[in-house]
Amino acid sequence: MQSQNSTNIGLDNSAAPRLWVTRHADYLYKYALTRINDQEQARDLVQETFLAGLERLQKFEGKSTERTWLTAILKNKIIDVYRKKASAFVKEPGATIAEQETDDFFEPDAHNWKPNHRPAEFGIEQTDQLESKEFELILQKCLRKLPSLWLSVFTMKHLDDEPTDTICNDLRISPSNFWVIIHRAKLSLRECLQKNWI
Amino acid sequence: MDELTKIAYNCKKATYLIEKQDIGEITLREKLELKIHLAGCRVCRVFQLQSAAINRMIRNMLHRPVDENIKLDDKFKNQLQHLIDEQLDK
Numbered sequence: 001m002q003s004q005n006s007t008n009i010g011l012d013n014s015a016a017p018r019l020w021v022t023r024h025a026d027y028l029y030k031y032a033l034t035r036i037n038d039q040e041q042a043r044d045l046v047q048e049t050f051l052a053g054l055e056r057l058q059k060f061e062g063k064s065t066e067r068t069w070l071t072a073i074l075k076n077k078i079i080d081v082y083r084k085k086a087s088a089f090v091k092e093p094g095a096t097i098a099e100q101e102t103d104d105f106f107e108p109d110a111h112n113w114k115p116n117h118r119p120a121e122f123g124i125e126q127t128d129q130l131e132s133k134e135f136e137l138i139l140q141k142c143l144r145k146l147p148s149l150w151l152s153v154f155t156m157k158h159l160d161d162e163p164t165d166t167i168c169n170d171l172r173i174s175p176s177n178f179w180v181i182i183h184r185a186k187l188s189l190r191e192c193l194q195k196n197w198i
Numbered sequence: 199m200d201e202l203t204k205i206a207y208n209c210k211k212a213t214y215l216i217e218k219q220d221i222g223e224i225t226l227r228e229k230l231e232l233k234i235h236l237a238g239c240r241v242c243r244v245f246q247l248q249s250a251a252i253n254r255m256i257r258n259m260l261h262r263p264v265d266e267n268i269k270l271d272d273k274f275k276n277q278l279q280h281l282i283d284e285q286l287d288k
Binding site: 034046110124 | 249259
């Protein structure tokens with residue numbers, strides 16, 4: 001590599017874009033992939049992040065590390081993806097079906113559990129069961145079945161621990177909508193786990 | 199049926215409050231409603247345990263050091279490098 005900075009990797013606080021691929025590409029890819037479960041899209045986001053970084057190079061003041069700065073750019077791009085999913089959600093046929101399904105867990109009048117949807121103990125209630133690899137695979141499968149907006153809301157809350165207000169602003173949903181989504185997502189995850197585990 | 203008797207049978211609302219309490223906040227009134235409901239509803243008590251366990255599991259899963267094997271392939275990296283060099287040499 002022809003950069004003059006190659007000798008002091010990570011020590012200087014000026015941006016060295018010619019080393020970005022070597023230094024940060026894998027990290028950013030993993031970061032994107034854990035938040036958006038789509039390899040193709042994760043790759044595109046890494047590329048977009050580097051290009052946006054190049055455009056804003058003069059604005060990089062070395063106040064944070066190069067990696068933190070690039071990660072912040074990537075994070076905004078991921079939120080854009082989430083936001084697009086949120087606005088497309090209304091038109092998504094899977095969403096209304098999923099909503100219907102969670103309503104179907106309860107009796108229409110009294111709102112108590114229908115007998116065949118009642119939660120039964122299945123052994124994840126104890127902490128030591130959480131280590132189970134098998135169980136985790138099922139959980140991952142069940143997560144992938146959630147409508148994309150539900151998954152976005154879930155991921156933002158549990159992965160980055162974003163405050164509820166921030167998530168609502170980012171995704172342009174109302175707080176009451178947020179709680180309805182969290183509730184429905186959990187109901188359908190739990191049902192999926194029970195079906196596939198016992 | 200008065201409000202508190204209603205909540206005693208409303209599992210849909212109880213499970214909603216369980217979620218809201220777990221990662222957010224519920225009002226004192228809601229806390230009371232939930233308490234009344236859970237006292238009489240074994241099924242929702244099971245739901246509450248499972249819901250918390252799922253949250254813990256998801257957190258563990260998401261926060262685990264990411265698998266070292268996840269890497270971009272070299273071909274794509276070369277393309278990226280080329281793209282960056284091109285932009286810089288403009």
